[in-house]
Amino acid sequence: MHFRILCLAAIAGLFVASCDRPGKGGDEASTPSIANPFPSTYKPYPSQTLLITNATVIDGKGGLVEKGAVLIEDGKIKAVGTDLKAPDGAATIDAAGKWVTPGIIDNHSHLGAYPSPGVDSHGDGNEISGPVTAEVWVEHSVWPQDPGFTRALAGGITSLQILPGSANLFGGRGVTLKNVPARSVQAMKFPGAPYTLKMACGENPKRVYGYGNGSTPGGAPFSRMGNVAGYRDAWIKAADYKRKLDAGESPTRDLELETLAGALSGDILVHMHCYRADEMAQIMDISKEFGYKVTAFHHAVESYKIADKLAEYGACSSMWADWWGFKMEAYDGIPENIPLVHNAGACAIVHSDSEVGIQRLNQEAAKAWADGKRIGIDVPIEVAWQWLSLNPAKSLGVDDKTGSLEPGKMADVVIWSGNPFSSYTKAEKVYVDGALMFDRNDPAIQPVMDFELGQPGEGDRK
Amino acid sequence: MIRRMMMSLAVLAAAPVALAQTVVVYGEKVWTGTSQGTLEDGVVVIENGRITSVGTAPARVPAGALEVRAEWVTPGLISAFSRTGLSEVSGVDDANDSGAGKSAFSAALNAADGFNPDATPIAVTRLEGFTRLAVAPEAASKLFGGQGFLADTTGLNGSIFEERAFAYVVLGESGASLSGGSRTAAWASLRGAFDDVRFFGARYMSHNEGNVLTRMDAQALMPAVRGEQLILFQASRASDLNAIMDFQEENPSLNVAIVGADEGWRVANRLAALEIPVIVDAFSNLPASFSQLAATSENAKRLAEAGVTVAIVHLDNDSHQARLATQVAGNAVANGMPFDVAMKALTTAPAEIFGMTDLGVLAPGARADVVAWDGDPLEVTSAPVAVYIDGESQPMVSRQTKLRDRYRNLDESERPLAFKR
Numbered sequence: 001m002h003f004r005i006l007c008l009a010a011i012a013g014l015f016v017a018s019c020d021r022p023g024k025g026g027d028e029a030s031t032p033s034i035a036n037p038f039p040s041t042y043k044p045y046p047s048q049t050l051l052i053t054n055a056t057v058i059d060g061k062g063g064l065v066e067k068g069a070v071l072i073e074d075g076k077i078k079a080v081g082t083d084l085k086a087p088d089g090a091a092t093i094d095a096a097g098k099w100v101t102p103g104i105i106d107n108h109s110h111l112g113a114y115p116s117p118g119v120d121s122h123g124d125g126n127e128i129s130g131p132v133t134a135e136v137w138v139e140h141s142v143w144p145q146d147p148g149f150t151r152a153l154a155g156g157i158t159s160l161q162i163l164p165g166s167a168n169l170f171g172g173r174g175v176t177l178k179n180v181p182a183r184s185v186q187a188m189k190f191p192g193a194p195y196t197l198k199m200a201c202g203e204n205p206k207r208v209y210g211y212g213n214g215s216t217p218g219g220a221p222f223s224r225m226g227n228v229a230g231y232r233d234a235w236i237k238a239a240d241y242k243r244k245l246d247a248g249e250s251p252t253r254d255l256e257l258e259t260l261a262g263a264l265s266g267d268i269l270v271h272m273h274c275y276r277a278d279e280m281a282q283i284m285d286i287s288k289e290f291g292y293k294v295t296a297f298h299h300a301v302e303s304y305k306i307a308d309k310l311a312e313y314g315a316c317s318s319m320w321a322d323w324w325g326f327k328m329e330a331y332d333g334i335p336e337n338i339p340l341v342h343n344a345g346a347c348a349i350v351h352s353d354s355e356v357g358i359q360r361l362n363q364e365a366a367k368a369w370a371d372g373k374r375i376g377i378d379v380p381i382e383v384a385w386q387w388l389s390l391n392p393a394k395s396l397g398v399d400d401k402t403g404s405l406e407p408g409k410m411a412d413v414v415i416w417s418g419n420p421f422s423s424y425t426k427a428e429k430v431y432v433d434g435a436l437m438f439d440r441n442d443p444a445i446q447p448v449m450d451f452e453l454g455q456p457g458e459g460d461r462k
Numbered sequence: 463m464i465r466r467m468m469m470s471l472a473v474l475a476a477a478p479v480a481l482a483q484t485v486v487v488y489g490e491k492v493w494t495g496t497s498q499g500t501l502e503d504g505v506v507v508i509e510n511g512r513i514t515s516v517g518t519a520p521a522r523v524p525a526g527a528l529e530v531r532a533e534w535v536t537p538g539l540i541s542a543f544s545r546t547g548l549s550e551v552s553g554v555d556d557a558n559d560s561g562a563g564k565s566a567f568s569a570a571l572n573a574a575d576g577f578n579p580d581a582t583p584i585a586v587t588r589l590e591g592f593t594r595l596a597v598a599p600e601a602a603s604k605l606f607g608g609q610g611f612l613a614d615t616t617g618l619n620g621s622i623f624e625e626r627a628f629a630y631v632v633l634g635e636s637g638a639s640l641s642g643g644s645r646t647a648a649w650a651s652l653r654g655a656f657d658d659v660r661f662f663g664a665r666y667m668s669h670n671e672g673n674v675l676t677r678m679d680a681q682a683l684m685p686a687v688r689g690e691q692l693i694l695f696q697a698s699r700a701s702d703l704n705a706i707m708d709f710q711e712e713n714p715s716l717n718v719a720i721v722g723a724d725e726g727w728r729v730a731n732r733l734a735a736l737e738i739p740v741i742v743d744a745f746s747n748l749p750a751s752f753s754q755l756a757a758t759s760e761n762a763k764r765l766a767e768a769g770v771t772v773a774i775v776h777l778d779n780d781s782h783q784a785r786l787a788t789q790v791a792g793n794a795v796a797n798g799m800p801f802d803v804a805m806k807a808l809t810t811a812p813a814e815i816f817g818m819t820d821l822g823v824l825a826p827g828a829r830a831d832v833v834a835w836d837g838d839p840l841e842v843t844s845a846p847v848a849v850y851i852d853g854e855s856q857p858m859v860s861r862q863t864k865l866r867d868r869y870r871n872l873d874e875s876e877r878p879l880a881f882k883r
Contacts, residue, residue, distance in 0.1 A: 367843070370842070
């Protein structure tokens with residue numbers, strides 16, 4: 001899926017880290033460098049060896065274990081099975097009647113960048129100064145004190161991608177976070193996660209630049225054809241920049257082109273906001289013209305119309321269960337979109353794009369699952385759960401580390417009060433790297449952000 | 463599964479007939495909304511557009527009756543607050559008649575004039591079990607949004623059954639912004655408007671403008687000021703809710719309800735004492751604004767526990783997604799509200815707030831708005847299998863189901879998909 005290129009000696013000479021170009025990210029060194037100027041400082045919090053027994057376990061790879069057990073050791077999944085023994089000194093939880101799943105991963109959130117309260121001073125999600133702002137990184141807008149992170153945690157979200165908004169053709173870099181409260185965004189950054197690039201199709205760029213705000217520098221795009229010209233123009237410049245890098249030249253650093261060149265080389269994963277089927281079909285062609293790959297189309301309300309083509313191309317669709325009609329390009333949204341995409345053999349993801357929806361993505365998946373079932377697409381719950389964990393993990397390039405309960409993976413785990421495809425079920429305990437970060441029945445294990453301290457409702461049930 | 467198949471065949475057979483039928487609806491569970499509670503193996507008989515009996519099996523089956531079986535049967539749900547039918551596509555100004563920021567008028571704006579029974583969100587909403595709607599205009603030019611109406615979801619001409627059912631007034635941050643920039647200004651506008659109405663004769667004898675309202679706006683607001691029409695206030699912060707209650711105490715004849723009320727739980731006892739009902743979105747649990755700092759997903763539960771009449775709605779994308787109120791209500795249950803109270807928040811509570819008589823319950827004599835479901839109506843995995851409005855079987859088809867059916871199979875080796883419908 002990635003088109004990594006061989007590192008040339010000349011480049012190695014240019015940068016400290018031998019194989020890294022600026023912005024490639026993905027290395028775990030905690031010292032800032034040109035290659036990784038804002039390294040993750042996240043460290044898993046202390047955890048204990050824990051054996052959860054008697055639960056209905058969804059393993060995240062498509063399997064379900066009745067009366068199952070999950071063993072967590074050193075913050076990692078040690079084993080999943082039926083007959084696991086608790087090691088000496090291990091804590092145990094009898095989870096009879098409860099369900100255990102991998103933590104949910106939302107690959108489309110603006111938490112921190114459009115935080116609560118949603119006042120103008122907090123509106124940091126779109127750098128609308130121009131249609132191509134690949135140079136901005138959304139992590140520089142993320143306010144870690146957004147109370148939305150805690151609500152998402154209570155909904156079983158253990159990792160999430162924060163994306164810039166969709167005003168621009170190229171909105172900038174996204175960032176993948178572990179959902180732990182922290183004093184800086186660096187302390188939330190998912191170690192080793194690749195960077196992502198947000199792009200957008202359709203109405204938003206042409207509205208923001210062409211019609212809504214034609215006086216901003218450039219004034220383009222005014223139309224969908226203007227959008228496409230804008231993408232191609234930028235990719236041509238990026239290809240030229242990449243050619244220089246590949247040839248061992250050392251062009252003046254350019255933040256915009258570094259990101260775009262990273263996308264062309266496959267180091268940076270492309271996440272593209274696109275509603276309409278016909279536009280996705282054109283974007284897939286553009287990606288072939290320039291030799292990059294769209295990892296996931298976001299919103300993708302018309303993916304059901306081209307599910308076969310998406311499967312063939314190999315892009316994920318990151319979708320809502322039932323949003324529709326709020327703008328022209330969302331007019332053809334249907335509640336069976338997710339199961340129809342899944343049924344075509346394409347990668348389906350349930351996303352939120354909402355500080356409200358992120359709190360119950362399990363229910364969003366449940367709606368889609370049930371609507372699929374009604375038209376004869378009978379997907380087992382344990383398979384459908386991949387829409388919530390493993391598929392989004394793949395789309396973020398972290399599926400080797402999280403997204404399923406496989407031995408050696410991060411112990412990002414949720415214990416649910418019952419079947420998570422029910423309106424009545426709540427996440428009871430949420431573990432991130434084996435550390436208990438949220439406990440519905442223990443107010444001491446419920447984070448309260450700075451903003452909410454000293455306000456009415458501080459520490460209330462949320 | 464076999465039962466469900468028989469069920470859908472029966473519904474298919476019934477679909478084209480748009481006459482008041484005689485129908486016997488069997489439910490493994492029948493939630494009545496009355497003192498009958500939830501009946502196991504219940505039976506609802508519909509004749510001539512009315513419910514004629516509600517009981518347990520076996521039932522009297524009138525000659526020629528259509529028999530329908532489902533897992534759950536409920537009254538038609540009532541959406542207590544939305545813009546359904548005012549907007550086809552929210553983001554397309556030409557297709558959205560919810561609000562009019564540039565209008566010279568405010569309280570006189572009659573939302574019914576913008577209602578389109580053909581709007582596709584109506585069928586989409588009906589397919590999720592909603593048979594009645596309370597629709598409010600958006601307040602866009604002043605804090606007075608205008609006149610709301612009540613409609614059914616048949617999508618037929620004449621589906622509005624009460625125009626000018628309530629006056630809609632926005633306070634809090636929105637009201638402040640619409641009044642010039644502060645809550646102070648909003649309250650000056652509100653009090654000034656009430657004075658305009660009370661001194662209507664003198665004030666508008668020789669000109670069209672009052673202190674706040676035009677002559678037409680003042681006339682339209684008159685029934686609300688006199689207490690003859692419901693005033694629905696939108697507000698969230700506890701201090702705003704207290705200010706509304708102070709105002710109600712100063713004007714005891716007013717008939718007040720509140721939509722929003724995110725901090726309502728903090729003033730729940732007073733709301734209960736003044737018998738002011740609230741319409742809440744139980745998803746609201748974030749300090750989304752400085753008016754919602756104490757928002758909690760237990761708001762609906764706590765209000766109901768205090769004795770407040772609570773209706774539950776989904777306020778986001780309210781022209782298209784009023785239907786999600788069932789999920790919101792299910793989540794209210796997950797946060798401690800009894801199931802029965804959550805069901806009432808979708809049926810009897812809105813009926814009571816808007817004075818819809820003979821609706822929201824399954825009871826002999828009630829209008830036959832009946833929904834048959836394939837599961838618990840508050841479960842996200844459930845959906846209606848049949849919907850009756852005034853005893854008439856409703857088509858279970860929307861633009862969405864047509865799109866779905868066109869694209870279920872993407873094979874166009876013979877012909878483009880555009881030929882398929």
